[in-house]
Each structure stands twice: as structure tokens, then as C-alpha cells.
Amino acid sequence: MILSNALVKTLTAKIPIMKTQLSTKEMAVLNFLSLNDVDKLTKMLNDAHSEEWLTYYQCWIGAILMEGPKKKEIKPELFILANQELNHALLIKQRMLELGITPIHNPSKTKKMPRCQTPINPYIEVILNQNLEKEGTAIQMYKEIADFTLRKDQKTHQLAIRILNEELQHALDIEKWLTDIQLAKVKLKMPSVANHFAIDV
Numbered sequence: 001m002i003l004s005n006a007l008v009k010t011l012t013a014k015i016p017i018m019k020t021q022l023s024t025k026e027m028a029v030l031n032f033l034s035l036n037d038v039d040k041l042t043k044m045l046n047d048a049h050s051e052e053w054l055t056y057y058q059c060w061i062g063a064i065l066m067e068g069p070k071k072k073e074i075k076p077e078l079f080i081l082a083n084q085e086l087n088h089a090l091l092i093k094q095r096m097l098e099l100g101i102t103p104i105h106n107p108s109k110t111k112k113m114p115r116c117q118t119p120i121n122p123y124i125e126v127i128l129n130q131n132l133e134k135e136g137t138a139i140q141m142y143k144e145i146a147d148f149t150l151r152k153d154q155k156t157h158q159l160a161i162r163i164l165n166e167e168l169q170h171a172l173d174i175e176k177w178l179t180d181i182q183l184a185k186v187k188l189k190m191p192s193v194a195n196h197f198a199i200d201v
């Protein structure tokens with residue numbers, strides 16, 4: 001059979017996809033995952049990858065925009081936290097590539113649509129509470145990945161536990177900052193409900 005140039009081109013284009021599938025099957029055997037498990041883990045890691053990118057952006061833009069008491073102290077801390085979220089995205093991406101999974105780079109294309117709250121109110125407590133909510137989502141997400149991979153894929157399990165611990169620490173840090181703000185407000189005799197001012201970004 002003589003293949004047309006167009007068909008040769010089409011088959012050649014499929015080669016990287018076939019390599020990815022083979023690698024994923026190999027991974028299933030090596031890591032005691034069934035192919036259904038591989039599909040589920042692929043979805044979970046893609047969701048985590050998207051969540052991390054959006055959390056990074058949410059923390060970063062929040063740190064830039066924030067206004068209010070303790071801003072001077074908390075802003076640089078929030079930039080550090082944002083960079084740790086970026087590192088989570090890179091760690092998840094690296095693990096996906098090791099497993100032969102090609103990450104979906106457009107968050108809106110992942111099945112579970114991740115949420116990103118772009119601040120419409122720059123008041124520091126509003127921004128920190130939005131970020132605290134995001135940490136809660138991440139904690140739940142990594143608990144699920146850790147449970148799912150236990151005794152099936154030890155390396156991904158260890159990574160999920162490592163990131164989970166960092167997310168728990170982030171939540172504690174944010175709660176502490178919120179407490180510091182309350183104390184500062186008492187000192188400054190500010191009203192308990194701050195004047196919120198909305199802006200578009």
C-alpha cells in the first residue's frame with residue numbers, strides 16, 4: 001500500500017499521543033494503578049495544576065492591591081505565599097510529566113472548573129478571607145489525592161502530603177494575619193466593620 005503524503009503527515013502527528021498513552025499504561029503497571037485509576041488521577045492532577053496557577057495569581061494580585069491595617073507587614077508575606085503556590089503548580093506539573101501525563105495548560109479546559117476570585121475589594125481582610133477560602137479548597141483537594149494514591153502511587157502520595165502540609169501552614173498564617181489586623185484595629189480604635197471600597201481590576 002502506498003501512503004499519501006497527507007496520510008503520512010497525519011500518522012506522524014499522532015506519534016507523540018501514542019507515546020503518552022504507552023507511558024501512562026507503563027505507569028499503571030509500575031505503580032499498581034488500574035487504567036481507570038490512571039484516568040481519575042489524571043483528572044485530579046490536572047485540577048490541582050489549574051488550581052495552583054489560579055491560587056498563585058489570586059494571592060499575587062491580592063498582595064499588589066491590598067489596602068488597610070498591617071498592609072506593610074502582610075504584603076511581603078503574601079508575595080512569599082504566592083510564590084509557594086507557584087512552586088506547587090510546578091511540582092504537580094513535574095510529577096504529571098514523570099507519569100507520562102501531558103498537563104492541560106488552560107484552566108478553563110479542566111473538567112472541574114477551578115475558581116479564582118479576582119479581588120473587587122482591596123480591603124486587606126476581604127482579600128485574606130478570599131485566600132483563606134482558597135486554602136480550604138486546596139486542603140480538601142490534596143487530602144483526596146493523598147487518600148486516592150495511598151499504597152497505589154507512593155511518590156504522588158508523598159507529594160500530596162508535602163503540599164497538603166504547606167497548605168495547612170498557609171491557612172494558619174492567614175488566620176494569624178487576620179488576628180493581627182483585629183488587634184491593630186483595636187489599637188487604632190477603628191470600627192469593627194471597615195469601610196469597604198470596590199474597584200474594578
Ligand SMILES: [Fe+2]
Pocket residue numbers: 052055084085088138163167
Ligand atoms: Fe498550593
